[in-house]
Amino acid sequence: xxxxxxxxxxxxxxxxxxxxxxxxxxxxxxxxxxxxxxxxxxxxxxxxxxxxxxxxxxxxxxxxxxxxxxxxxxxxxxxxxxxxxxxxxxxxxxxxxxxxxxxxxxxxxxxxxxxxxxxxxxxxxxxxxxxxxxxxxxxxxxxxxxxxxxxxxxxxxxxxxxxxxxxxxxxxxxxxxxxxxxxxxxxxxxxxxxxxxxxxxxxxxxxxxxxxxxxxxxxxxxxxxxxxxxxxxxxxxxxxxxxxxxxxxxxxxxxxxxxxxxxxxxxxxxxxxxxxxxxxxxxxxxxxxxxxxxxxxxxxxxxxxxxxxxxxxxxxxxxxxxxxxxxxxxxxxxxxxxxxxxxxxxxxxxxxxxxxxxxxxxxxxxxxxxxxxxxxxxxxxxxxxxxxxxxxxxxxxxxxxxxxxxxxxxxxxxxxxxxxxxxxxxxxxxxxxxxxxxxxxxxxxxxxxxxxxxxxxxxxxxxxxxxxxxxxxxxxxxxxxxxxxxxxxxxxxxxxxxxxxxxxxxxx
Numbered sequence: 001x002x003x004x005x006x007x008x009x010x011x012x013x014x015x016x017x018x019x020x021x022x023x024x025x026x027x028x029x030x031x032x033x034x035x036x037x038x039x040x041x042x043x044x045x046x047x048x049x050x051x052x053x054x055x056x057x058x059x060x061x062x063x064x065x066x067x068x069x070x071x072x073x074x075x076x077x078x079x080x081x082x083x084x085x086x087x088x089x090x091x092x093x094x095x096x097x098x099x100x101x102x103x104x105x106x107x108x109x110x111x112x113x114x115x116x117x118x119x120x121x122x123x124x125x126x127x128x129x130x131x132x133x134x135x136x137x138x139x140x141x142x143x144x145x146x147x148x149x150x151x152x153x154x155x156x157x158x159x160x161x162x163x164x165x166x167x168x169x170x171x172x173x174x175x176x177x178x179x180x181x182x183x184x185x186x187x188x189x190x191x192x193x194x195x196x197x198x199x200x201x202x203x204x205x206x207x208x209x210x211x212x213x214x215x216x217x218x219x220x221x222x223x224x225x226x227x228x229x230x231x232x233x234x235x236x237x238x239x240x241x242x243x244x245x246x247x248x249x250x251x252x253x254x255x256x257x258x259x260x261x262x263x264x265x266x267x268x269x270x271x272x273x274x275x276x277x278x279x280x281x282x283x284x285x286x287x288x289x290x291x292x293x294x295x296x297x298x299x300x301x302x303x304x305x306x307x308x309x310x311x312x313x314x315x316x317x318x319x320x321x322x323x324x325x326x327x328x329x330x331x332x333x334x335x336x337x338x339x340x341x342x343x344x345x346x347x348x349x350x351x352x353x354x355x356x357x358x359x360x361x362x363x364x365x366x367x368x369x370x371x372x373x374x375x376x377x378x379x380x381x382x383x384x385x386x387x388x389x390x391x392x393x394x395x396x397x398x399x400x401x402x403x404x405x406x407x408x409x410x411x412x413x414x415x416x417x418x419x420x421x422x423x424x425x426x427x428x429x430x431x432x433x434x435x436x437x438x439x440x441x442x443x444x445x446x447x448x449x450x451x452x453x454x455x456x457x458x459x460x461x462x463x464x465x466x467x468x469x470x471x472x473x474x475x476x477x478x479x480x481x482x483x484x485x486x487x488x489x490x491x492x493x494x495x496x497x498x499x500x501x502x503x504x505x506x507x508x
Contacts, residue, residue, distance in 0.1 A: 001260055001408050002087075002102040003027030004192075005070040006172035006180045006207035008233045010199055014063040017070040020206070020213045021051045026262060027102070027209060028074030031086035035098040038065030040176045042098055046071075046086040067180060067235065069172045071100035074409065085127040091134065094141040095149070096176030101129035102209055103168035103190045103407040106470055111135060111164065132169060136161050140175075149178055151232055151240045158183050158230040159244040166468050168253070168406035168458075170225070172207050179234040182207040183244065187251040187467050188227030189406045189458050191267045194239075195219030205233045210265040224268050226250075251467045254457040255408060257447050258397045259305050259368045269451040273308055278446035279396045280312030280366075283438050287317065287394065290436060296392060297361040300324035302368075302379060303351070309396040310366035319364070324357040324383070347378035359387030365432075369397035371410060373417030376430040384431075393432040398440045399423070402464040403479065405471055410461060412480035 003024030007013045017034045032054040033046025043063050047054045051072065071087040088098040105111065105128040112131055115121045119138040123130050139157040140149070154175070161183075168189035173181045184192045195214035197204040206219045214221050225231055228248025232240045252268050253260075263273040298320050301310035304327065314321035328350055357363075363383055370376050376393065383391045399418035404410045413419045417426055427435035440462050448454055458467040 001027050001074045002100075003072040003209045004100045004102050004170060004172045004207070005209075005213060006068070006100075006174070006182055007205070008067045008180050008235065008237055009204045010066060010201040010237075012064065013066050013068040014060050016206070016217055017063075017068050018051065018055060018060065020208060020217055021070050021072050023213045023216045023262075024072055024209055025051055027260065028072040031073040031083065032071065033073075033086050033088050033100070034063055034068060034070045035088045035090070035174065036063045036065040036068035037098075037174050037176060040096065041065075042090060042096060042174070042176065044088065044090060044098065046088070048083045048086060067174060069098060069100050069174050069180070085125050085129075087127075087129055089127070089130045089133045091137045093137065094144060094147055095137075095178070097133065097137055097140075097173055099129065099133040099136065099171060099173040101132055102170045102192075103185065104128060104405060105132060105165055105169065106167035106405055106468055106475070107165065114164075128167075132161070132165060132171065133173075135164055136171075136173065139164075149175065151234075154178075154181060154232055155230050155240075155242040155244055162186055162228060162245045166470050168468075170209065179232055180205070180207065181230065181232050182225055183230040184225045184227055186228040186245045186248045187458065188248070188268070189251060189253050189467060191252065191256060191261070191265075192225040193267075194222045194225060194231060196222050203237045203239075205237065205239060207231070210261055210267065212262045212265045215264070221266070249456070250454065251456045251458045252454070253404075253406060253408075254443060254447060254459045255369075255397075255404065255461060258443070260408070263305070263308060268454060270447055270454065271450050275447045275450045276305075276308035276368075276396070277312040278449045279438060279443060280309035280314075281316050282442035282446050283309065283366075283394055283396055283436070284313040284316035286439060286442065287313070287436055291392075291434065294392070294434065295362050295390075296364045298322050298324075298357060299364045299366060300357060300383075301366050303327045306366050306368045306396060309368065313364075313366060313394070322357045324354050324363070324365075324386075325351045325379075326354065327351055347375055348382065351379065351382065353382045353386040355386045357386075358383050361388055362390035362392070363388045364392045364394055366394045366396065368395070369400060370395050370417060370426070370430070371400050372415055373426065373430050376417075376432075380431045390433045391431075392434040393427070393430060393436075395435075395437045396443075398437050398443060398462045399426070400461050402461050403476060404461040405466065405475070405479065406458060406460070406468075408461070413476065414480070 005020045032051045035044040045059045088100040108128040121134045139160040170190040170192040195206045228245030257275045299314035301307045460466045
């Protein structure tokens with residue numbers, strides 16, 4: 001998962017981009033980068049780490065110019081954290097282009113071969129974003145007449161990218177001497193929005209992964225970039241747009257609404273916060289049907305993203321809602337270590353139970369989702385250690401049974417606790433007295449309730465139905481082999497997701 005920004009302004013862009021990356025820090029904290037354009041010269045700085053650690057005053061001073069793009073990175077598809085893969089990427093042929101990308105291409109290896117053999121272009125890293133940049137650059141070169149560009153030519157190149165590239169991609173790119181380009185894959189899997197700021201000097205435009213960046217930086221939400229659409233903003237601050245695919249259809253990633261997006265964002269017309277409230281309502285209704293007669297004294301969210309769902313569930317069931325866990329927002333990253341003692345320590349460094357809310361009570365813990373189950377197991381035990389008589393567990397999302405291949409680095413199938421287990425077996429694995437999952441139809445209904453115009457989603461991590469239609473068991477095997485056969489040396493994905501959100505809160 002990544003966050004991207006692009007801006008065309010009448011004032012220096014560096015501070016806008018830096019502040020915007022701080023707001024999007026929850027979308028990735030492994031690397032960050034900013035590229036600005038001053039005349040026809042790009043200035044680029046990027047590196048591993050949080051935004052606040054990558055950029056120093058000297059770096060910011062060097063990022064001159066009134067236009068630029070920016071990126072925060074969380075590795076996808078099992079890739080390692082390599083500083084060479086920090087974005088944006090740059091090429092100088094046939095034009096100077098910098099590009100940042102959120103998502104994951106599913107035909108990267110095929111494209112690499114095409115680039116080397118047919119297009120005579122060199123890719124220097126393992127990043128699919130560099131592949132995407134070179135595909136775009138080649139298509140521009142094939143269409144530019146006398147090495148001059150116009151807007152129709154740029155849009156024609158984007159159409160060619162759509163024909164060649166498969167998977168999920170939301171893109172911002174800057175073409176030296178021309179302007180800022182943004183486009184979204186034909187399924188609209190990853191989010192992208194456009195905002196405008198009217199000033200005395202004229203309009204300024206901002207492209208961002210989430211609308212919260214527009215709000216924070218003083219831009220007015222204009223609209224979402226449509227699936228398959230390209231938006232180009234020239235350096236006269238004129239906005240051009242065109243649909244670049246005949247087969248575009250919105251299938252936004254439903255996990256954005258469950259977990260990844262900030263609750264104060266609006267994606268494809270859906271208030272993320274409102275959708276999470278509705279998730280709590282549907283989950284409460286299922287709980288009433290299935291657990292009729294089960295005594296629950298208190299509903300407790302697992303910080304942070306489950307709060308809206310837990311609050312609405314408690315209201316609908318007329319059960320007290322309480323904060324039972326305090327999160328340490330300043331804890332460093334925790335890596336998977338062998339042995340139960342180390343896993344227990346990793347969770348308890350991040351969360352601490354408020355004993356008075358558990359002692360002598362039957363509690364219902366509500367989380368946004370369960371991925372590996374490692375964190376869930378430890379939290380259930382923490383509740384018992386704090387004196388809970390019974391510990392029930394509810395997930396606002398259905399069981400995660402399949403890897404996400406569109407930009408979220410979920411574990412391999414063997415590492416997902418729900419793969420090959422039914423609800424009763426999962427309940428036993430996490431040590432709860434009862435476990436209830438959201439139904440997938442109810443999850444979709446909750447998001448549609450926030451925007452009835454949405455009809456389809458990519459819900460592949462829940463149902464194994466991959467929107468792009470090109471994902472096979474062999475493809476999943478190859479991804480899992482690259483990440484070491486399921487033996488991860490990266491952070492626990494439950495822990496990683498929670499840490500991403502914690503970082504976004506501390507940067508607000």
